[in-house]
Amino acid sequence: MPFNSGAPGVGATALSVTQINKQAGDLLGQVFGVVEVIGEISEHKRAASGHHYFALKDERSQLRCAFFRGNAQRCAHPLREGEEVVATGRLGIYTERGAYQLIVQSIAPAGEGRLAAEFERLKQRLLAEGLFAAEHKRPTPTMPRRIAVISSDTGAAIHDVRVTLARRLPLARVTLFPVRVQGAESAGELRQAVSQLTSETFDVALIVRGGGSLSDLWSFNDEALVRALYDCPVPVISGVGHETDTTLCDLVADRRAATPTGAAELATPITASDMRQGIGRLADRARMRWEARQQTQAQYLDGLSRRLERAGPVERLRLARSRLVGLAAPLRHGIERRVAQGRERTHGLRRRLDGAHPRRQLEALRGRLVEPASRLHQGMVAVGQAERERVARLSRGLLVSRERLMPRWRARLDAVRLDPRSFERRLREERTRLAGLSRQLEALGPRQVQKRGYALVETRDGSSGVLVKRASEVSVLAGTHDRLALNLRFADGDVPVEWRKPDSGASSS
CATH class of the missing domain: 2.40.50.140 (Nucleic acid-binding proteins)
Incomplete structure (x- = not known):
């Protein structure tokens, strides 16, 4: 109750x-x-x-x-x-x-x-000094050959970086600066590693470690380390922690990645696969240009061959045959007209001529002149009326002085006949001369010059390379750039090189 x-x-x-x-x-x-x-x-x-x-x-x-x-x-x-x-x-x-x-x-x-309050205070002070300004960020190289990695030599971070660099750019030389990334001594080791970086020995540097709390990552907020990275002569890529972690090293670095793997990818924008594709495109262009050059040389050789043929014994024989056809044509027409006219006037003489069989001799002569007659028929169309008049005058002269002209024509025919032995000897001489010209042409070709130790210099930028003939052309092709990618073409392959503009006051290289 x-x-x-x-x-x-x-x-x-x-x-x-x-x-x-x-x-x-x-x-x-x-x-x-x-x-x-x-x-x-x-x-x-x-x-x-x-x-x-x-x-x-x-x-x-x-x-x-x-x-x-x-x-x-x-x-x-x-x-x-x-x-x-x-x-x-x-x-x-x-x-x-x-x-x-x-x-x-x-x-x-x-x-x-x-730590968060100290981080914010230090961040604002360094920001006011301009250490994080965008105009101080340097571009990273597109194809570095020497990469420095500042990280612990154990753990997942360095393993991921090594695997990524080996996969994307296996030709790059990677140098690890093993340091402690956590603890009281880690900041000093990080500064010591950064002080060893020089532009003569490295193209780009990576400073990486895995994720952790603010206290775990505090070494990367060390003011002296931040200033050392700002003064570092080598472009720096920071990959400290995970995506949600931010350190002062990330802010002062030239580029920042969310993870160590991302830092390795930023350091190698051009991968080995990209290089293989680029080399393939250059090889295709070189092959096409070489084939075009071969075709040009082949056309030049064909022109030389045609000139040699025109100056050779075969062409001279053809011209002699043409002259022979021109001489035989009026002779044949004259004989035919003379025979036709003689048939009407000397019908009574045929019985005496039959005993000597002049018709048989004429048929044998016609048999030998079948091929010249065919060529003669083709030439008759082009000769024209002027030639016909000339032939008529010659025919009338032949009719008047048959006995006087016949021996003379026979002598001229005998004079234009070619000696087979002289023709063969001249043909051998021309073949020997052609072989000598071929050897001279091959010795003067670009391939033989390259085999003697010379190389062609071409540019590697743009859709097609430009042949460089003089040293003064290099600076003109580079324009305002400090570097120019070149390609040395030897007889057994190509070697990519890079021209760098010399500093003002220094001797050019």
């Missing part, structure tokens, strides 16, 4: 235990709001529901804490017994027990807050 004093109105405004606990909890939350409490974790328990219950304590007191599953899953920092942390949350009262507690929203290591 509940106690009642009997006084009227007593207990009318009384609060239940649940009500008073709830109102007290609301009041604590309103008065204090969101608070940060630093202390050491103790009595940590994780319930099956995923909630965490523990106490924060210092030298004299302790505070019960509840870290519910939703907030705990978003916390990247695991809870460890005895670790000093900073818990952020609201004060409240556990109604069922009336226990005063902190409802935790997030947890961070105790040193993270101080």
Whole structure:
């Protein structure tokens, strides 16, 4: 039975235990709001529901804490017994027990807050000095041959970098500067490694390590290291931590990658596959140009051959035959006309001529003149009326002086006949001369010149190379650029080289 004093109105405004606990909890939350409490974790328990219950304590007191599953899953920092942390949350009262507690929203290591403030302070100061300005960023080379890597010699970061560089650009020489990437001595080792980088020995440098907390990555926020990277003569690519991690080394570096693997990819924009494709395109262009040159030389040789044929004994024989045809034509026409006219006037003489068989002799002569007659027929069309008149005059002269002209024509025919032995001797001489000309042509060709140690110099930029004939043309082709990619073509292959513009005041190389 509940106690009642009997006084009227007593207990009318009384609060239940649940009500008073709830109102007290609301009041604590309103008065204090969101608070940060630093202390050491103790009595940590994780319930099956995923909630965490523990106490924060210092030298004299302790505070019960509840870290519910939703907030705990978003916390990247695991809870460890005895670790000093900073818990952020609201004060409240556990109604069922009336226990005063902190409802935790997030947890961070105790040193993270101080480090974050120091990071922001140092970042703003260096930013004001211009160390992070974009105009101070240097371009990284497209195809580095000497790559420096500053990282720990153990761990996944250096393994990923080595695998990526070996896959993308196996010809590059990679030099590792093994350093500690965490701890009190790591910043000094990182600075020492950066001080060893020179533009004469390296084309680009990578500074990498895996992810971690702000305290784990604090060595990469060292002010002296940041200034050393700013003054480094070699372009620097930073790949420290993961995508969510940011260090001062990332801000001062010429390029920043989200991961160590990304840094290796940025350092090798042109891969071995790209180089093979480029070399293939250059080889195709070289082959096409060489084939075109061979065709030009072949046409030139054909022209020489035609000139040699026109000056050779075969052509001279053809011209002599043409002259013979021209001489035989009027002779044949004259004989035919003379025979036709003689048939009418000397019909009575045929019986005497039959005994000497002049017709048989004429048929034999006609048999020998079948081929010249065919050529004669073709030439008759082109000769024209003027030649016919000339032949008519000659024919009339032949009719008048047959006995006088016949021996003369026979003598001229005998004079134009060629001696077979002289023709063969002249043919051998012309063949020997042709062979000598062929050897001279081959000796003067570009392939023989290259075999004697000479090389063709061409550019490697653009869709097709340009042949460089003089040293003064190199600077003209380079234009405003400090470098020009060239290709030395020897007899047994090509060698890519690079011309660099000499510094002002220095001798050109």
